[in-house]
Amino acid sequence: MTPLRRQRAATVLFVLAGAGVTLAVAMLALEQDINLFYPPEQVVAGEAPIGKRIRAGGMVAAGSVAHDDTGLGVSFVVTDYQGSEFRVDYEGLLPGLFGEGEGVLVAGQLRADGVFEAEEVLAKHDENYMPPEVADMMAATGEQP
Amino acid sequence: MGIATEWFRRTFHRMGSPRWFFAGSRGWMLGLYLVGGALIAIGSAWGLGFAPTDRLQGNSYRILYVHVPAAHLAEAVYVAIAIAGAVHLVWRMKMADLAIAAGAPVGMTLTAAALATGYIWGIPTWGTGWVWDARTTSMLVLLFLYFGLIALRQAVPRAERAALAVSVLAIVGVVNIPIIKYSVDWFTTLHQPASIRIGERPSIDPSMLWPLAVNALGYYLFLVGVVIAALRAKIIEREAKADWVRTWVQGR
Numbered sequence: 001m002t003p004l005r006r007q008r009a010a011t012v013l014f015v016l017a018g019a020g021v022t023l024a025v026a027m028l029a030l031e032q033d034i035n036l037f038y039p040p041e042q043v044v045a046g047e048a049p050i051g052k053r054i055r056a057g058g059m060v061a062a063g064s065v066a067h068d069d070t071g072l073g074v075s076f077v078v079t080d081y082q083g084s085e086f087r088v089d090y091e092g093l094l095p096g097l098f099g100e101g102e103g104v105l106v107a108g109q110l111r112a113d114g115v116f117e118a119e120e121v122l123a124k125h126d127e128n129y130m131p132p133e134v135a136d137m138m139a140a141t142g143e144q145p
Numbered sequence: 146m147g148i149a150t151e152w153f154r155r156t157f158h159r160m161g162s163p164r165w166f167f168a169g170s171r172g173w174m175l176g177l178y179l180v181g182g183a184l185i186a187i188g189s190a191w192g193l194g195f196a197p198t199d200r201l202q203g204n205s206y207r208i209l210y211v212h213v214p215a216a217h218l219a220e221a222v223y224v225a226i227a228i229a230g231a232v233h234l235v236w237r238m239k240m241a242d243l244a245i246a247a248g249a250p251v252g253m254t255l256t257a258a259a260l261a262t263g264y265i266w267g268i269p270t271w272g273t274g275w276v277w278d279a280r281t282t283s284m285l286v287l288l289f290l291y292f293g294l295i296a297l298r299q300a301v302p303r304a305e306r307a308a309l310a311v312s313v314l315a316i317v318g319v320v321n322i323p324i325i326k327y328s329v330d331w332f333t334t335l336h337q338p339a340s341i342r343i344g345e346r347p348s349i350d351p352s353m354l355w356p357l358a359v360n361a362l363g364y365y366l367f368l369v370g371v372v373i374a375a376l377r378a379k380i381i382e383r384e385a386k387a388d389w390v391r392t393w394v395q396g397r
Binding site: 001005008009011012015016019020023027031034035036037038039057094095096097098099102105120121122123124125126127128129130131132133134135 | 197198199200201202206209231234235236269270271272273276277278279313316317319320324331332333334335337338339340348349350352353
């Protein structure tokens with residue numbers, strides 16, 4: 001490379017590195033704001049603000065979904081399978097993929113008593129794609145999908 | 146100098162010649178259209194008609210046969226554009242600039258397709274089409290970067306000036322690509338993590354993965370063909386005053 005081209009290449013790398021570092025620093029500083037939701041661990045530890053509109057998410061604990069008599073109200077427990085969990089109260093329609101053992105995202109307010117009052121419930125699909133027959137086979141052999 | 150280096154040097158110099166590229170690229174373009182189109186036809190028929198349903202999503206997961214190749218290519222096209230931008234800034238190669246001009250609308254369309262298919266899939270799956278998480282937002286930023294590349298070129302009247310400005314935007318914008326890719330690992334998002342990772346067993350069943358692989362390869366080949374076609378059009382446009390272009394036009 002000629003000296004001129006070498007100089008231009010250095011400038012290109014410098015601009016790229018500068019943009020990368022700036023962005024990395026900005027993202028580190030904003031991490032909590034870029035995160036879409038609070039995981040159960042943070043909700044239980046009191047890191048999620050109370051009485052503000054926030055989002056929280058995790059897995060719907062098996063056997064925890066309970067519908068009330070009106071048919072619209074539902075409560076369930078969101079867990080991370082690592083000992084942290086919180087209860088969610090919600091009144092409204094649930095998405096098609098909502099289910100026990102599946103991922104969930106709730107938007108609403110956390111009450112002081114630790115119960116999450118959801119205004120919106122979304123299903124969080126995981127990265128596993130499989131036909132029903134394969135899922136049945138795995139369930140039969142006791143494997144986790 | 147080694148034979149490989151010599152070959153690379155010569156090819157690099159030839160690629161810098163619009164005339165050489167135009168003469169040699171027609172066969173490649175048609176071949177890529179043919180093979181890519183055939184693979185897309187096979188992969189889509191296989192994925193949409195024969196692959197099994199998903200245990201949770203039923204049939205709606207099949208949109209991934211469009212969504213995944215479109216999203217992946219949207220990012221790959223941007224990386225290619227950024228490399229072309231660096232080449233243009235260092236060597237002032239006209240072809241690199243024409244490649245950016247040819248690739249930007251293609252990348253923009255793919256990004257829009259990925260966002261649109263994601264929205265459509267989100268409604269039955271998540272319960273909402275759009276959510277401002279790190280993955281969807283960074284993908285929207287990619288769409289605006291493509292808008293920027295196209296608008297900036299039109300905003301600067303002199304072609305050489307425009308080419309420099311566009312090249313700088315192209316390389317600065319590439320920092321968004323790792324964010325798109327790793328957003329689902331670095332942050333909590335509604336979008337699921339990747340199902341296919343290098344060095345790991347895919348978390349998508351082989352019966353669903355194979356049609357996706359065929360489709361993705363088909364999309365790649367076909368869209369390289371589209372970019373070549375766009376690049377050929379840009380060459381004719383930019384070199385309109387050259388003798389060889391006149392000869393070529395008269396010969397048609």
